[in-house]
Amino acid sequence: MPRTTVAEFSVESLEILAPDGSVDEDLEPSLSEETLFDIYRTMRRARRLDERAVALQRRGELGTYAPGTGQEAAQVGSAAALAEDDWVVPAFREQAALLTRGASMGSILAYAMGLEEGAETSAEDRALPPAIPVGSQALHAVGIGWAQAIRDEDAAAIAYFGDGATSTGDVYEALNSAGAYGAHTVFLCQNNQYAISTPRENQTRAGTLAQKAVAAGIDGIQVDGNDALAVYEATQRALDQAREGNPVLVEALTYRRSMHTTSDDPRKYREEEEEVDWDRKDPIARFEAYLRGRGILTDERVEELAAEIEAELEDAVADARETAAEADPADMFEYAYAETPPWLERQAAASRGGGDADGE
Amino acid sequence: MPRTTVAEFSVESLEILAPDGSVDEDLEPSLSEETLFDIYRTMRRARRLDERAVALQRRGELGTYAPGTGQEAAQVGSAAALAEDDWVVPAFREQAALLTRGASMGSILAYAMGLEEGAETSAEDRALPPAIPVGSQALHAVGIGWAQAIRDEDAAAIAYFGDGATSTGDVYEALNSAGAYGAHTVFLCQNNQYAISTPRENQTRAGTLAQKAVAAGIDGIQVDGNDALAVYEATQRALDQAREGNPVLVEALTYRRSMHTTSDDPRKYREEEEEVDWDRKDPIARFEAYLRGRGILTDERVEELAAEIEAELEDAVADARETAAEADPADMFEYAYAETPPWLERQAAASRGGGDADGE
Amino acid sequence: MASDLRLVEAVKATLGEEMARDESVVLYGEDVGVAGGVFRATDGLLDEFPNRVYDSPLGESGIVGAGVGLAAAGMRPVAEIQFQSFLYQGFAQLQQHASRLRSRSRGGFSCPITIRTPYGGGIHALEHHSESFESGFAHVPGLKVVIPSSPAEGKGLLAASIRDPDPVVFMEPTRLYRSLRESVPDDDHVIPLGEATVAEEGADVTVVAWGSMLQRTLSAVDDVDADVEVVNPRTIYPLDTDTITESVKKTGRCVVVHEAPETAGFGAEIVSRITETAFYHLEAPPERVTGYDVPVPMFAREDAYLPDEKRIAAGIRRAVET
Amino acid sequence: MASDLRLVEAVKATLGEEMARDESVVLYGEDVGVAGGVFRATDGLLDEFPNRVYDSPLGESGIVGAGVGLAAAGMRPVAEIQFQSFLYQGFAQLQQHASRLRSRSRGGFSCPITIRTPYGGGIHALEHHSESFESGFAHVPGLKVVIPSSPAEGKGLLAASIRDPDPVVFMEPTRLYRSLRESVPDDDHVIPLGEATVAEEGADVTVVAWGSMLQRTLSAVDDVDADVEVVNPRTIYPLDTDTITESVKKTGRCVVVHEAPETAGFGAEIVSRITETAFYHLEAPPERVTGYDVPVPMFAREDAYLPDEKRIAAGIRRAVET
Numbered sequence A, B: 001m002p003r004t005t006v007a008e009f010s011v012e013s014l015e016i017l018a019p020d021g022s023v024d025e026d027l028e029p030s031l032s033e034e035t036l037f038d039i040y041r042t043m044r045r046a047r048r049l050d051e052r053a054v055a056l057q058r059r060g061e062l063g064t065y066a067p068g069t070g071q072e073a074a075q076v077g078s079a080a081a082l083a084e085d086d087w088v089v090p091a092f093r094e095q096a097a098l099l100t101r102g103a104s105m106g107s108i109l110a111y112a113m114g115l116e117e118g119a120e121t122s123a124e125d126r127a128l129p130p131a132i133p134v135g136s137q138a139l140h141a142v143g144i145g146w147a148q149a150i151r152d153e154d155a156a157a158i159a160y161f162g163d164g165a166t167s168t169g170d171v172y173e174a175l176n177s178a179g180a181y182g183a184h185t186v187f188l189c190q191n192n193q194y195a196i197s198t199p200r201e202n203q204t205r206a207g208t209l210a211q212k213a214v215a216a217g218i219d220g221i222q223v224d225g226n227d228a229l230a231v232y233e234a235t236q237r238a239l240d241q242a243r244e245g246n247p248v249l250v251e252a253l254t255y256r257r258s259m260h261t262t263s264d265d266p267r268k269y270r271e272e273e274e275e276v277d278w279d280r281k282d283p284i285a286r287f288e289a290y291l292r293g294r295g296i297l298t299d300e301r302v303e304e305l306a307a308e309i310e311a312e313l314e315d316a317v318a319d320a321r322e323t324a325a326e327a328d329p330a331d332m333f334e335y336a337y338a339e340t341p342p343w344l345e346r347q348a349a350a351s352r353g354g355g356d357a358d359g360e
Numbered sequence C, D: 001m002a003s004d005l006r007l008v009e010a011v012k013a014t015l016g017e018e019m020a021r022d023e024s025v026v027l028y029g030e031d032v033g034v035a036g037g038v039f040r041a042t043d044g045l046l047d048e049f050p051n052r053v054y055d056s057p058l059g060e061s062g063i064v065g066a067g068v069g070l071a072a073a074g075m076r077p078v079a080e081i082q083f084q085s086f087l088y089q090g091f092a093q094l095q096q097h098a099s100r101l102r103s104r105s106r107g108g109f110s111c112p113i114t115i116r117t118p119y120g121g122g123i124h125a126l127e128h129h130s131e132s133f134e135s136g137f138a139h140v141p142g143l144k145v146v147i148p149s150s151p152a153e154g155k156g157l158l159a160a161s162i163r164d165p166d167p168v169v170f171m172e173p174t175r176l177y178r179s180l181r182e183s184v185p186d187d188d189h190v191i192p193l194g195e196a197t198v199a200e201e202g203a204d205v206t207v208v209a210w211g212s213m214l215q216r217t218l219s220a221v222d223d224v225d226a227d228v229e230v231v232n233p234r235t236i237y238p239l240d241t242d243t244i245t246e247s248v249k250k251t252g253r254c255v256v257v258h259e260a261p262e263t264a265g266f267g268a269e270i271v272s273r274i275t276e277t278a279f280y281h282l283e284a285p286p287e288r289v290t291g292y293d294v295p296v297p298m299f300a301r302e303d304a305y306l307p308d309e310k311r312i313a314a315g316i317r318r319a320v321e322t
């Protein structure tokens, strides 16, 4: 057999909810009305939080903020599929995923105010703090998912990252070692078409990002990332596989409708037409149409919800401001090590005294 | 189209010369007798060099040495396909590839004696020094191949690395960015089944290493790495593609017949049976049978060659010893920077004086 | 002729001039092309040099590693690492290859790559965006480490770095990118690497500071009742030990200021060198005014972490009053 | 009870004991399982603890990064990095995550990972196999850096490192792996981190040395006509400044010895601290006897690079005679 085909692969794509809100009934997952409403509610909360955060940033109250606008279905749909014990490992744009998992708007705003308080998490929260170094967090989700495998537990970990992150060595080592270790890990790549200004085509010659899984010998699937049902469904299945020690990469095709962060100006690198195109595929509008079609949403409920969200936001802003007001800079000494080493204690004392005490 | 296949891939494998030396005539490349003999000759030189080097190491004359025994076809077959202007970027086991490109046995031995002299190369040699950090060198071949693309030149670069290296972030970033840049780069992975003690199955769940190319959207092909003709042919085609800005990953299936390095004992982690199995697929025996079949080799020529190689080896050992004898430790100061900075000059002076001269 | 420029503008102008001067200079990095860099330091250069400015895929090991190859193949790569923290992702390539290509090939190859990277705190940036690891880079033999403290230095030192035959980590203080304007020569303006400058003369105490700490030091000095000499090393490695030593021999007292954590920071090296070269002139223990040995906090606590005028002045006073 | 062990044996014994003591300890790294590690430091442990010793795929960023996740999920990961140079490949994970998991989560998480890695020269190894970057690691707040200088210290410090709630880079001097035997307690033997020890008492000069340089120093001392006090810091970060300071206050003179390049090496930190804490006791400038500011040469030139007894003795003499 001098010239043979030794391996074949394919990448599938899943869509359930069309942009107009019509649903493929064969594939429609059977979710309770409550769950469906919750998904909608969280997407709306996330969207408003973004708006408010950007406004606060413009007023100088927040630092750099990375809105997830347009990516709500990818985040909420996937996070909603997690079991209670599952872990979330976010990048830096996962406000919607974190809200789904119970994080408060107040802590998200506090984080954007430059306060560690906003990233305070623990094993009980089953969430790591946001990760700024692109791609780095994927490996943490491998370690967590691997710990589950070692201890023969059922939980899984989901790592969020973007299209740009798929070019990093860390994401590749994560995919590959997750496979090698049989880690209970799902990789949720939000392909929002851009890494800052760099369009996805310039990141890689690969036609899909899901096919990055082929290199690791694990499953990869593409999903319409603006379709909360499809994302939910694909994540659910991926989690089931992961719990068996078969990690999966899910590529959610979506669009970052807003700026990269509040320091970015998308006009430098993309056309308005493209944005308008994607506006039509908005994940919230689509999901709302679907819920209205199913009678789960009414004008009244939508209005009620909007009012609830405004109230939640006000409280959150107040909370974050309070956290800021109470923040003690000396905390930085406290949390560096479990026990503060003497030389550092000396630095801390000097900082309290306003100077550096060297003397003999 | 709710559930669709959006991408398909396959990995092909190429074999031309069977283990018994019989050839697939449809695929047989048309190489001159001289080229064929040269390939044979270099494989034999490399094999003997390994034997001699291990013996010298055992006597304490050499440091750690990584024999390429068993991988001669993968290295010589691929390096023989390079054009004169093409670049070679080796890992640490590529003695055979370097011999093919004109490196001397003496310099290879000098390197193993712990002498930088043995790694002395320059742009004229179109070769980088050996690279010890696994996978790291693949990126250098990307930069070189990218420079060719930028300058619109015809040359290509070939990066050598092993199966273990394919698990590293660097090799992945290399494959991916080579695709993104349109670099003139061929990645020659010698899958010799082991990374030290770690069998290839434990590196990755991927069934082939060629499929790592899928993640980068570039072509990947598998080839019988103990078949010099198939390796030659596959590399040749890959180079042609690379010159057009289409990088290729070639996975050469081979076997490290000897120890990882002279500090390794394969008995710790593999069975003799396996080794015996692979002995039968030896690349040199196979190629010799082929050449004898074609009348290119005779007993006489083989003996003549053996004698030539012994003479070459003796000279090489003498050369390396001479290099060692003449090596000036102070060189380390000379080659750190183009111009030695004053504080370093001071250190150099102190080292000459035998102490450190601080004084005011 | 000269123009009034900010640091980021001086950097951009210099990049353009060096590209015009030398065909082998290529720029690349994340978002440096179409977007012109996150700080706009390469804005417009893609248009001016269409085939010589490249947006790279995300991945700093890839950026540094490819640069080694570009350099080996005869180019003069100028890479941008978006923030200094992310050069850690490329640290292995820097340490194992860029810094050693020359020595490993016994001078057969050199590695004239310049890695530009914004560093330091003070702009209320995100986590991991305020690192200053100059000491770690200076501990890698074969590398040079350069830090400009003003727009004109930005130009003169960047030109020298790009022309230098060895690899340079060129650290641009983000806090100075737009906060300071200065007259910058229009012509060829090169500040040789390895030469410190005396930013302010004085007789009582020597303060060594760089990056955004230099400005802070210069303004802290006004609050101190002493005649302070301020030395700006400009190049961290190779350090101009002579200029610092001479100053300390004159003043007998010394303070080093930097943003990085104190322990194993470059202040330690400077203190050690002074102690070795000017021991008998020292009238008081050298002082270090630095960041603390804690991870740089997020920006709400950043002001408490970074040395400010008050801490610098206090350090100077301690040195003078002891 | 005690056994006569080499360092590598002490390490192995300690790993086994800590695994037996604490179920959450897992070992992993390249070739640590079936092969028992390239230095055989984990030999036999896979058989003893079948589900707690793992061969990892090649890739140090992956090893460190996965360790952060293991730790977050409640394990106590002990990773082997085959040679310290390759920890550069994992440096970003170390700096950005392992060292900061605690501070970034405000203490919600800790990161009790121990990264064992052979370091240093003197065994005629390949290129890149003789690094000692302790100073760079010590410059990363949130990390601890530990270096044993004998088999018994190997045991006591490794046990302490594994039990420590914070991330530890545990650097094992390859040159001492098999060259030295020593009586090592069989029982629980823990040497608290952050405590230096006086290896030899003396009145004339203090020499601070660690790793394989400690042994060299101890033998160099015999050639010197002075009463030398030798301090072994054992933990590089947090450094036991008090013990060193006290010694220097007593002797008035100080020499620091290390393998790493001089510039920005940890010797600079020690000299700086001494100068700050014992200035008025110093009778001569502190001396550094270190590697040079060049890439560690290949082994044929290694002896000329590494401080040897002669250079150490000369350094001590300079300190004493000045």
Ligand SMILES: Cc1ncc(C[n+]2csc(CCOP(=O)(O)OP(=O)(O)O)c2C)c(N)n1
Residues within 6 Å of the ligand: A093, A132, A133, A134, A135, A161, A162, A163, A164, A165, A166, A192, A194, A195, A196, A256, A260, C030, C058, C059, C060, C082, C086, C089
């Ligand atoms: C290692 C690293 N390099 C560079 C950056 C700067 N940076 C922040 S976000 C970003 C782009 C990320 O793109 P993607 O992964 O697609 O995520 P998205 O921003 O679209 O959510 C870059 C380059 C970083 N944070 N980390």
Ligand SMILES: Cc1ncc(C[n+]2csc(CCOP(=O)(O)OP(=O)(O)O)c2C)c(N)n1
Residues within 6 Å of the ligand: B093, B132, B133, B134, B135, B161, B162, B163, B164, B165, B166, B192, B194, B195, B196, B256, B260, D030, D058, D059, D060, D082, D086, D089
């Ligand atoms: C980055 C890095 N990690 C670890 C090592 C130690 N090491 C040397 S060779 C090797 C295995 C390499 O395996 P492979 O890539 O298959 O190449 P082969 O040795 O089989 O030729 C390892 C782990 C190294 N040199 N570099």
Ligand SMILES: [Mg+2]
Residues within 6 Å of the ligand: A162, A163, A164, A190, A191, A192, A193, A194, A195, A196
């Ligand atoms: Mg993106």
Ligand SMILES: [Mg+2]
Residues within 6 Å of the ligand: B162, B163, B164, B190, B191, B192, B193, B194, B195, B196
């Ligand atoms: Mg191999």
